[in-house]
Amino acid sequence: MGRQRIPMVRIKKETHRQVTFSKRRAGLFKKASELCTLCGAEVGIIVYSPAKKPFSFGHPSVESVLDRYLSRNNLSITQTEKPQGNAAASSSVLNVELTQIVSQLEEEKKKGQAMAEMRRANAVRWSMTNWWERPVEEMNMVQLREMKSALEELWKIVVSETSTARQLGLRM
């Protein structure tokens, strides 16, 4: 990927640095999460933000990984069981859920894009015929008046159709 290549040096601008930290930290934790799920690894991460706040990620927990690392307890707590056990069950359920919701988001984004395309296509024909599709802010008094009448008229029509549909017993 790499939308832009950036030099591998400390970022000068503080706001930029902070933003980069936020994003990359999130990405790092995500990679760690995947590593845990895919390979059954145990991971511990500690990072300090530019503002000196500590962020940590741990699987099964930060504490257990640190304990193990500092030789306070050499054995992984899950080592005696088949790797994963209960933890795997819940994390894989969550992973599935996450995948689902992410793809839903992608769908919605695509839909939004499709509609934006359609709008752009229409925008070309704006000037004389579709002046009323422009933002309200761009209208003058006369246009506003016209628009208002049109909308009120439309409203009446739609409402009347609703009532009629109900009368005909077609409520849905």
Place this chain on the structure above:
Amino acid sequence: MTRKKLNISYITNDSMRKSTFNKRKKGFFKKIHELSVLCGIQACAVIYSPFSSTPDVWPSNSEAKKVVEKFEEIPKIDQEKKMVNHEGFLRDSITKTRENTIKKMMDNTESAMNETMFQFLRGRGDMFQLTDKHRDDLCRHIDQHLKELYHHRKLILNQSHLEYGESSSAANAMIQPAAIAEEGSSPFPNPDAFNTARPVNELWALENNYPPAASDQQGYYQMTSPVCGYHQHPSLNLNFNPNQYQQKFVGYPNVAQDGNYNLTHNQNHQQEELLVSQMMNNSNQVRFPMMDDNNRCNYHQP
């Protein structure tokens, strides 16, 4: 790097798992290195693979130990503020993504509604099959648009009031009633409420005396009016054939009492999809469309 759709679940094949582990570990260390350089921060990572009892450590054992010791010196509360485990991390991600998805859905619904309204104004209302729920939402959207209209009108009036000064009695007369009529009145909750809109209507009538804005370059007579609804079209005669209302969609995302969108319903998607697909099928036709899809409103039906 290949972009394949990867299912994030435990890799059961031992050799695949091992090779994936090695690759990803490498990439992971690269990422943490970049993070520490770009942001000028301290960091460390410890990874225990299922294949060995010695951990993989970044940056180095001595450096990492320093970071860990520093971490353990701070009070527990501060340690735990931004501490997360695997499950917690996943839950947070899900929540955030869900919020984004809902936002996007709402935006899309709004756009679809807007476009629908415009289609009606273009005289293409016939392309839609609307449920009552659709109509309600459409009315709400129209209402909303009208509010924006009023608001903008008020702005213009205020502006010109400043320009014309006290001498323009017409402008003057409009400012006050405008404030009363618009503030706090929701013009169209139901057909009867049309009566409450009347003062505002009279207001608009006053504007026949209103000098056309200097910016009105199009000229009144040259403008094409939006064609309202579809009263030119026979579809307004209500020969509904109940069969033509397919079971395709049921409505917008349901907002439960506690304000949570029910994402598992298909409704939300199908709602817009239907409108959007109807529009897209017809968007290029200028005239009254010959419907290919005979399931729509049939004018040939008695």
